Amino acid sequence: MALIGILGGMGPLATVDFMERVIELTSSAGAVRDQQHLPLLVVHLPHIPDRSAAMLGDGESPLPALLHGIDILNRNEVELVVIPCNSAHHWYDELHAKSRAPIIHIAEASVEALPPGARRVAVLATGGTLHSGLYQRILAARGFEPVEPDAATQRHVDACINDVKAGKIGASTEHLARALDWLARQGAQVAVLGCTELPLAAQQMGAPPIPTIDSTLELARATVSYALSHGWNRPV
């Protein structure tokens, strides 16, 4: 039996949201009984040090704790690894080097989902991810033009993320709406929700001013597509 390894807990609700998308996509692909769903091993480690703070030079590195999570997944012989946290992908190369199984890259999967006609793409992410240039590099390499929040708008993005992490989804939506409005006014044609807390706010928000790409959903789509193509929904 092939296990999909999820290195999660960053944050806790985002991991649950990711699992729910995987289950819904598997149902949409025809699963009607438990036994037609995908086996998962979820290493849910919320104690991993704050990724954004570390990228901004303001906190300890999460890399040892992330590698410990990969160790657990290696020991349990998972055959695919996914990490429903965009910020953690700043350390993708180190995690990839240590993992025995392939790791689907959440930012690659998200940029892959952009409509081909789009050119100016807003990046909503933690301050650390934005500072790291993770999304900007992938977007530029594919011919898109990244649109970054200014400092005031980034404060709304950060507040949205922190509200979701604190379980205050209701309060989070206003911050996301204000950030998207500002980015749309800068000419962004589409926005990447490049932090897995943001889709939880977006689900409770009214219609956004521009289309959004949901990084949690795109990672789930890539995961289910990979797993179903390998027949992991069928017990051996």
Added chain:
Amino acid sequence: MALIGILGGMGPLATVDFMERVIELTSSAGAVRDQQHLPLLVVHLPHIPDRSAAMLGDGESPLPALLHGIDILNRNEVELVVIPCNSAHHWYDELHAKSRAPIIHIAEASVEALPPGARRVAVLATGGTLHSGLYQRILAARGFEPVEPDAATQRHVDACINDVKAGKIGASTEHLARALDWLARQGAQVAVLGCTELPLAAQQMGAPPIPTIDSTLELARATVSYALSHGWNRPV
């Protein structure tokens, strides 16, 4: 770092619902940052053979697959085990004997939550769990009088459970409402939702005719209470 082991996937959405309750209860207890949440290891094995069918003599035993899940949790040195599936608790003694960590019993936790004034308690569960007498024994031992669905009502309970497993939550609620109405007419004063799919239907249903005890929530409460009393929300 203490890990809480979850033997899940029975069914997939019920495990996600359970995790969400654990996170919400931890937030309610004061967690506002990722690092204040509880570390989990979720062994999510939807391929485990159907528990209800086995109890009704109509399918292979899930016990070897359940014990395999306990093996994985043992190897990863979890310090507590929870199983968000009532039917799996038919094999509680065998799982308990094999597990290195204590296993919280979902039916004990649920019956513990009954209001002391109640006497006649409806049992909503899979056909197999009902046939096994799991809840009836625990209720009778504590002085409650179990009220069981008749065959037509049990068909509604089964249909509700199967709809949730198939991802058709909307369709599931009507079946739950009809079952609860019949049980209330038999004089049940409170109903135990003794299958972890049923609370997913109840969340989308209107007000029930009698109060309900949600086995997923009661297992989550017992889990968070145990974990916080051991300080597992604080990184070492």
